[in-house]
Amino acid sequence: MELRQDPELETFRQEVRAFIQAVLPPEMQERQRRKVANNAAVSDMLDWMRILDSHGRSVPHWPVEFGGCGWSPMQLFIFNEELYKADAPEFDWGGTHMLGPVLYTYGSDYLKDRFLPIIRTGATMWAQGFSEPGSGSDLASLRTSAELVDGRYVVNGQKIWTSGAAYADWGFFLVRTDKTVKPQRGISFLIIKMDTPGITVREIPQINGDAHLCEVFLDNVEVPADQLIGDPGMGWTYAKFLLEHERTTSSFIYWSKRELARAKDIARGEQLNGRPVADDPAIRARFARIEADLLALEWSVLRVLAHEEFDVPEAAAASVLKIRGSELQQEVTMLQCDLLGAKALRFFEVAPTPPPPATDNWPDYVPGRTTVALINRAATIYGGSKQIQKNIVAKLAFGL
Ligand SMILES: Cc1cc2nc3c(=O)[nH]c(=O)nc-3n(C[C@H](O)[C@H](O)[C@H](O)COP(=O)(O)OP(=O)(O)OC[C@H]3O[C@@H](n4cnc5c(N)ncnc54)[C@H](O)[C@@H]3O)c2cc1C
Structure with missing residues (x-):
């Protein structure tokens, strides 16, 4: 199923896609596509920030006066989705998505002048x-x-x-x-x-x-x-502001969509009883269910980003997105490991050792799947554990 967005946003998507293709260095993209660790190497993250900053796009979600792009929530969503699809390095999340919004909302002029530029330009981790x-x-x-x-x-x-x-x-x-x-x-x-x-x-x-x-x-x-x-x-107030912000973004919908696409590559590339794993009806049913769940999550994220009226407070909605987003990250990565079967058992060193060159038996999509699945067990812990999110929902949405 494909739910079409309005034509102006489609044009924006094409522009973003062309922009990324023009500025993302192919060797950086290749390192990112083949990396074993969860995050890009620090040097790639910061270099990529610098490249984006030179085009005024390293912190598009910030207010324009501090270097943001003035885009709508939908445009931001599309930009992020295209970055993940293109295997661009991750942002320095701590600076750009956590501290930055706290600084420009609550910081003194001195702190804003001193720190926002060095976050924006990728000068610091x-x-x-x-x-x-x-x-x-x-x-x-x-x-x-x-x-x-x-x-x-x-x-x-x-x-x-x-x-x-x-x-x-x-x-x-x-x-x-x-x-x-x-x-x-x-x-x-x-x-x-x-x-x-x-x-x-x-x-x-x-x-x-x-x-x-x-x-x-x-x-x-x-x-x-x-x-x-x-x-x-007042640190507690600022921290709550930061954590609610983190939870809305930590649905990691773009990431999960890209990883589901990778799971499809694995299902097409691996064999079961002499046929592509993708032909197996049980596997197809599993894909269909995860895809439907991801689509539901995506539209829930879009509703929150569009500040649509909810019958629960926005903080409770953010917790729901965090719960479902982290569960789906785990489901997608476990699906990848299941599709790989015994190949998922081989240990690949996390950086700095690059993964070995691809062969027919060990295609590019194998290294990194197990390491990422293992660290993703933590997705339901960091940013506030699943049980704590459920407590928040119980309190804010149901008054319990
Ligand atoms: C990969 C990863 C990255 C992280 N990065 C950072 C970081 O950069 N900076 C940072 O400051 N922290 C970071 N954290 C820490 C993270 O925020 C904490 O692990 C998390 O808040 C849980 O706290 P805890 O580990 O002390 O577990 P505890 O609070 O001890 O919880 C243990 C268990 O008890 C449950 N529990 C606790 N209280 C309740 C309750 N009231 N009701 C029901 N269940 C409850 C929890 O859900 C959990 O299952 C990271 C954690 C991980 C795993």
Whole structure:
């Protein structure tokens, strides 16, 4: 089934497609298509940001005054979809999609002038320092403290699961600046340079062979007070704004659509009892169900992006999208592994070792499928676990 969009948007899609084809370096596209890890290499991510920025398109979702494109939600959706379809490197999500909107909404002019340009131009990588041992779902209980001493915050504590902290230039952290008030009221939002003395980053080996997640230890780390975003004690409000934003985008619909297309390549390329796996009726039924679910999710995302009236608050809708989006990511990647059968058992090193050259037995689509499926088990955890999203829906949508 194909639900057609209006002709102007189709024209916009063609323009975007031509633009990407013209500016995306083929070797970068090839690396991205054949990569084993979940994300592109940092150098590709930042180089791609620079290329997009030189055409004014690295942060199209930001307000025009800060470098955005002034596009409608539908145009943004199409742009993102075409980037994924074309195997363009991912954005530095932390800077462009998490911190950026918090900064231009709540940051001082000084912070906006200092940080928005270096995010927009791909000059920096960013890490999100929220979770702590014992404070993940119950984030308001976080204990990392920041004490104001002579115009500087002195930060002490530990963060965990900090994605990309080992190669991030900067981080945005939730810290406790007041222990005397109720937990949510004592939290502030602080920008910290990752090479500040007193910071130790330790990588956590993952099941897929990657080490993207980290522990971050902060020991008397001195941070200029003007790196605190907005007002002290308002960090919880800013974090909720960020997380709701993250959940709407973390439906990862574009990603899942591209991976479903890849699953179809696998089904056509692999054999079962001497015939393409794609001919198997049970497999076809599985494809049909996932495709229908993805289509339903896509139109739900579009309704949220169009700010259509819902009979539930938008934050509850964002949680529903996060739940379904993460479940479908897992279903698509598990389908890929099932289609590969025994081939899914071979271990391919995550970067920097490139996957071996393709052969008839080991086509291009094999390396990376299992590593990505394994790390996707985390999709129902990061950004707020599935159970926590269900709690949010129960509270906001049903008043329970
Ligand atoms: C791949 C990955 C990347 C991440 N990246 C980052 C990052 O960059 N920055 C960052 O700050 N954090 C990051 N995280 C951390 C993530 O936000 C937390 O893992 C998540 O919020 C869950 O917290 P927790 O791990 O402490 O689990 P816990 O909170 O201990 O939860 C354990 C289990 O109990 C359940 N549970 C807890 N409370 C309730 C409740 N009230 N009702 C029902 N069930 C409940 C949870 O759903 C979960 O199943 C990342 C995590 C992963 C896996």
